[in-house]
Amino acid sequence: MRRSSIGAGFLAVALALTACGGAGESDGGGQQAADSAVGVTKDTVVIGTHQPLTGPAAPGYSKISAGARAVYQAINDGGGINGRKIDYKVEDDGYNPTRTVEVVKKLVLQDKVFAIVGGLGTPTHSKVVDYLNSEGVPDLLVSSGALAWDNPQKAPMTFGYQVDYTREGKIQGKYVKDTFAGKKVGYFTQNDDVGRDTQAGLDQFVKDQVVVKQGYDSANTDVTPQLSALKAAGAEVVVCACIPAFTALAILAAAKIGYQPQFVVSSIGADPATLSGLLQDFAKRGGASVSSGQLLAGLIGTGYLPDVAQTSDPWVAYFKGIHDKYIPKEPFTNTVLFGMVQAYTFGQALKAAGPDPTRRKVVEAMSSGALKGPGLTPFGFSKDSHAGYTGAYVFKINPDTTTAVIRPPAVTDRGTGAITPYSGERATPEQVNLVSK
Amino acid sequence: MSVRTESPETRVEPARKRRTLPPLLVHVLAAAGALAVVVALTLVTDEFTNLRIATIGYYLIAVAGLTLLTGLTGQVSLGHGAFMFIGAYTVALLVRRVPSFPLWADLLLASAAGGLAGLLAGAAAARLRGPYLAGATLALAVGLPALTRKFPDFLGGSNGIDFTVHSRPAGIGVPELRWQTWIVWLSVLLALVLVVNIVRGRLGRDFRAVRDDEVAAALSGIAVGRTKILAFLVSAVCGGLAGGLQAFLLGTAAPGSFTPALSLSLLAAVVLGGLGSLWGALWGAVALVYFQAWSEDLADVLHLNTDVANNLPLAVYGVILIVVVLAFPRGIQGGFHRLGAHLKSIRRGGKA
Numbered sequence: 001m002r003r004s005s006i007g008a009g010f011l012a013v014a015l016a017l018t019a020c021g022g023a024g025e026s027d028g029g030g031q032q033a034a035d036s037a038v039g040v041t042k043d044t045v046v047i048g049t050h051q052p053l054t055g056p057a058a059p060g061y062s063k064i065s066a067g068a069r070a071v072y073q074a075i076n077d078g079g080g081i082n083g084r085k086i087d088y089k090v091e092d093d094g095y096n097p098t099r100t101v102e103v104v105k106k107l108v109l110q111d112k113v114f115a116i117v118g119g120l121g122t123p124t125h126s127k128v129v130d131y132l133n134s135e136g137v138p139d140l141l142v143s144s145g146a147l148a149w150d151n152p153q154k155a156p157m158t159f160g161y162q163v164d165y166t167r168e169g170k171i172q173g174k175y176v177k178d179t180f181a182g183k184k185v186g187y188f189t190q191n192d193d194v195g196r197d198t199q200a201g202l203d204q205f206v207k208d209q210v211v212v213k214q215g216y217d218s219a220n221t222d223v224t225p226q227l228s229a230l231k232a233a234g235a236e237v238v239v240c241a242c243i244p245a246f247t248a249l250a251i252l253a254a255a256k257i258g259y260q261p262q263f264v265v266s267s268i269g270a271d272p273a274t275l276s277g278l279l280q281d282f283a284k285r286g287g288a289s290v291s292s293g294q295l296l297a298g299l300i301g302t303g304y305l306p307d308v309a310q311t312s313d314p315w316v317a318y319f320k321g322i323h324d325k326y327i328p329k330e331p332f333t334n335t336v337l338f339g340m341v342q343a344y345t346f347g348q349a350l351k352a353a354g355p356d357p358t359r360r361k362v363v364e365a366m367s368s369g370a371l372k373g374p375g376l377t378p379f380g381f382s383k384d385s386h387a388g389y390t391g392a393y394v395f396k397i398n399p400d401t402t403t404a405v406i407r408p409p410a411v412t413d414r415g416t417g418a419i420t421p422y423s424g425e426r427a428t429p430e431q432v433n434l435v436s437k
Numbered sequence: 438m439s440v441r442t443e444s445p446e447t448r449v450e451p452a453r454k455r456r457t458l459p460p461l462l463v464h465v466l467a468a469a470g471a472l473a474v475v476v477a478l479t480l481v482t483d484e485f486t487n488l489r490i491a492t493i494g495y496y497l498i499a500v501a502g503l504t505l506l507t508g509l510t511g512q513v514s515l516g517h518g519a520f521m522f523i524g525a526y527t528v529a530l531l532v533r534r535v536p537s538f539p540l541w542a543d544l545l546l547a548s549a550a551g552g553l554a555g556l557l558a559g560a561a562a563a564r565l566r567g568p569y570l571a572g573a574t575l576a577l578a579v580g581l582p583a584l585t586r587k588f589p590d591f592l593g594g595s596n597g598i599d600f601t602v603h604s605r606p607a608g609i610g611v612p613e614l615r616w617q618t619w620i621v622w623l624s625v626l627l628a629l630v631l632v633v634n635i636v637r638g639r640l641g642r643d644f645r646a647v648r649d650d651e652v653a654a655a656l657s658g659i660a661v662g663r664t665k666i667l668a669f670l671v672s673a674v675c676g677g678l679a680g681g682l683q684a685f686l687l688g689t690a691a692p693g694s695f696t697p698a699l700s701l702s703l704l705a706a707v708v709l710g711g712l713g714s715l716w717g718a719l720w721g722a723v724a725l726v727y728f729q730a731w732s733e734d735l736a737d738v739l740h741l742n743t744d745v746a747n748n749l750p751l752a753v754y755g756v757i758l759i760v761v762v763l764a765f766p767r768g769i770q771g772g773f774h775r776l777g778a779h780l781k782s783i784r785r786g787g788k789a
Contacts, residue, residue: 023532023540023602023685054748097597098694101687102488109485109614123596127689130601191586192595217586217595219692 035360036136039114040084045350045357048089048107050119050128055094056218059281060244060274060335061120064143065090067339068118070326071319071347078435081350082357088343089113093124095218100124101131108137115140115362118161118342122146122193133157138359140349140366141342141388145268146193147414150380150387152367157359159366159381160388161342163267163304165194165241166414168392169201172264172302174419175394175407176237177205180262184211186235188226188250190242191215198241198266204416211235216246224253231259238262242269244335248278251295252286263299267392270301272401273308273333297399300406304377304389305341308332309402315341315374318429341374347434348373372427376409387414391422464633468626475622484614488686489726491618495682496722498625500706501632501715502675507704508713509636510668511648512562516574518700519558519581520551520673522692524680526585527551529598529690540604544624544681551677552670559669563662578700582692597691604685621682628678633715635671644668702754709758711768720769728754 039046051065052058069088076085089111091103100121107113108131115138119125122144129148132139133155141161142149145168149160176185185206189195195215203210212233214226227250230238238254238261240247247269254261269275276292283290306313311320319340323332330336350357352365365371369382380387391411395403412419475494479487503517524547531543538546558577562570585592592598605616635641643664646654655661684690706725711717732753736745765772 023528023536023538023543023604096693096696097689097691098683098687101689102492105488105614106485109483109488123691123693126596127599127687127691130599130688134601190595191589217583219583219696 035358037114037356037358039112040357043080043084044087045081045084046087046089046111046113047115047117047346048091048104048111048113049117050091050093050100050103050107050124052095052120052124053090053092055096056245057095057121057243059278060271063274063330063333063335064118064120064339064342066327066330067323067336068343069339070322071340071343073326074322075343075347075435081347081434082355084357086347086350093121095121095124097124097127101127104128104131108132108135113137114357114359115346117141117346118143118339120144122148129155129158136359138362138366140346140362143338143342144193145197145266147197148193150385150414152384152386155386157363159386161345162338163302163377163389163392164387164414165197165266166201167390167412168266168302169198169241170204170412170419171201171392171394171410172198172239172266173202173205175300176202176239176264177209180209180237183209183236184234185209185237185239186212186214186230186233186261188214188216188223188230188238188240188242190246191217194241194243194266194268198239202239206239209237216242218243218246221245221249223249224257226250227253227259228257230261231257235261237264240265240269242266244269244271244274244278248275248282251275251279251299252282252290255290255295265299265301267301267303270299270303271334272296272299272397272403273331274335276401277331277333293399293401296397296401299397301395301397301403302392303334303395304375304392304409305334305337306374306376307395307403308334308337314428314430315426319344319374344434345371345373348432351434373432374426376426377411377422378424391419460637461630461634464630468630472619472622472626476619479615479618484612487612487614487618489730491614491621491682491686492726493722494618494621494625495679495686496703496706496725497719498628498675498682499679499703500710500721500725501629501718502672502679503703503707504710504713504715504718504721505632505636505644505675506668506672507707508711508717509641509648510644510665512665512668513567513571513704514562514574514669514672514700515571515697515704516558516576516578516700517672517676517703518695518697519574519577520554520676521680521683521699522581522690522695523554524548524551524677524682525684525690525695526592526598526680527677528602528681528684529600530592532600532602532684533598540602540620540685544678544685547681547684548628548674548678551680552674555669555671555673555676556666558673559666562669563665575697575700578695578697582695585692593691595692597689597693599689599691601688602685617686621686624678624682628675629715632671632675636715640664640667705754705758709761709768711770714768714770716773717768717770724754724757724769728757 053062072086072088093099093103117140120143125142139158145162145165147164149158212230212235214229216223240250240263247265279290279292306316310316348371349362349365353361367381367383371379375389377389377391380390391409393405393409394407396406397403409422410419411422506512506514527547527550528543531538565573586594604620643659646659647661647664651661706721709724710721729750732750736749
């Protein structure tokens with residue numbers, strides 16, 4: 001025992017010698033604002049992303065990078081952006097924050113990427129924002145609706161993409177208040193930023209209608225207790241701020257206990273095609289077969305990109321063309337479209353950064369506010385805002401799993417500002433003309 | 438699970454007695470040598486490889502702790518990730534809430550917090566054995582990370598806690614990751630000196646006696662329960678330190694990182710490296726980091742589709758585990774040992 005105390009003393013002394021300052025104190029090391037063109041060569045631009053290709057968030061979300069890759073292939077086959085082909089490196093982090101930190105460091109240090117584009121998930125991506133900003137790596141179009149990405153002072157390199165959860169919650173809340181006045185409302189939300197920020201928006205409108213709040217953890221796939229509690233409280237409208245797997249689980253659990261509320265689902269978990277696939281899959285594992293059309297009919301969701309079923313939309317038609325050429329075996333879902341629009345938007349920013357892109361130039365292009373494109377609501381990008389899409393429309397799923405818009409696009413802010421209809425014109429694929437053939 | 442392994446360390450004991458240097462000094466010198474090797478390695482490799490070397494470091498101390506518990510004392514723990522979880526959150530909370538604490542204090546407290554949890558777990562574990570013990574520790578690994586959702590404001594919920602640790606004194610022109618790698622290995626080697634001293638001392642003999650035959654150990658005057666609890670304590674201190682170092686290195690502590698799969702892979706690393714051998718812990722830790730990396734690179738080179746590519750690391754790891762256990766039941770270290778003995782016998786044969 002005497003020996004180990006000598007050893008412990010030694011440990012303490014040695015560590016004391018190596019680190020004198022407080023571990024949590026900032027040493028004032030500021031931004032490495034130096035402009036750099038790491039990852040850009042004469043004919044390529046290397047970019048990277050972290051995606052959940054395995055793990056709890058993989059069902060549904062693993063297809064996003066497939067969509068993005070198809071668009072990059074299309075861009076490359078069209079001659080690239082200003083003559084440079086995009087080399088897209090996808091790292092699987094399994095939705096595990098430790099892995100995210102490792103793979104992002106791998107992308108930055110080993111693969112020497114120019115930018116991280118579309119890193120997916122709040123618990124995962126929040127762990128690399130400080131690192132990317134202190135290294136001066138552009139961190140563009142984060143695949144999460146957390147409010148944290150919109151912080152130009154502390155994270156000047158980071159830009160959001162999807163509509164944030166609070167804006168979306170406000171639009172959902174207003175719709176529920178207008179349409180289901182006097183009905184009992186229940187919340188079913190993920191126990192993290194998704195749930196918290198969505199409720200901040202919902203509560204501005206339906207707080208006095210809410211009779212029950214239930215949460216879920218993505219690690220636990222049994223949601224029957226929560227759905228039973230919603231049923232017991234008599235909730236007639238259930239607002240579901242869930243990832244796709246948990247929207248599907250909630251629908252199945254409700255069906256099992258004979259509960260038929262009106263589901264109102266956030267855009268992150270309301271893609272009909274992805275949901276149909278998951279419903280079939282989960283039901284099959286449970287030894288049952290279900291009609292996903294029947295289960296999904298009438299479900300209300302929010303969105304900001306055109307629905308893949310709206311084939312007359314010029315952007316849907318454009319991306320369908322890319323899909324059919326490069327990834328015909330993947331079902332063409334809104335989730336795939338999400339990745340395609342993201343990749344296309346990065347392509348626009350890279351093009352706007354000019355013939356000799358640098359990290360600073362691409363960040364300036366992002367915040368110029370000039371990016372217009374496939375979304376039905378505008379981006380919030382400017383010098384003072386790094387918010388992605390600023391609003392949403394409301395849709396209802398038809399029995400054939402197509403969707404019908406039941407409230408046109410509206411925009412709002414992340415605070416308590418009003419919700420206003422948006423009627424801006426979108427540029428068409430021909431007008432943007434990303435790849436001139 | 439209590440495979441009786443005569444660890445190589447015990448065999449060289451008589452030879453060492455003839456030396457005049459006290460064992461502690463020998464171990465400290467060996468650690469200093471190892472640190473010099475690590476520093477040299479980090480200087481000739483790029484920054485990302487530095488990160489992998491540092492990762493091997495914190496896995497090494499976690500696996501070494503588990504080796505002491507499972508290989509030397511015969512207690513199977515399926516929940517060692519829980520102690521890493523405690524260590525990681527201790528560092529995270531200290532860095533965020535008490536920023537003036539120096540890093541060494543954070544790491545010592547992380548080890549202490551792990552040890553405290555180990556003491557409690559050990560007290561319960563001393564009454565259990567075999568599958569019941571395994572089940573109880575597994576419950577720890579499954580249940581503990583859920584605490585973060587119970588106290589979302591304090592522990593950050595599912596998102597966990599992110600922070601930046603400032604450890605590099607101003608004016609040292611070493612890349613951040615390289616510096617962190619040195620700190621990780623310095624801490625790990627110092628802890629290993631303690632572990633090796635324990636393993637080779639009286640307590641280590643008690644551990645092995647309890648593992649081999651509890652009744653016989655009790656009859657020779659060893660307090661079996663207390664010995665088991667001590668093994669848990671030392672092992673959990675190592676786990677806590679490993680978690681603390683991981684948090685320091687990656688600047689994150691989140692429940693999604695401490696799944697039961699982590700605990701299981703630590704145990705697999707113990708078996709793969711060589712049950713009951715501290716050198717085996719090193720091979721196990723290297724395997725944890727590099728098999729994953731190599732199979733990913735392999736998948737990249739072969740252009741496999743993502744479904745195959747993502748399961749390849751697990752499959753490769755499983756196949757290697759099966760092959761190693763079939764060919765060398767005492768793990769990689771046992772294989773080295775046999776190879777060494779074989780070479781010796783060839784040399785002897787040649788001379789004769």
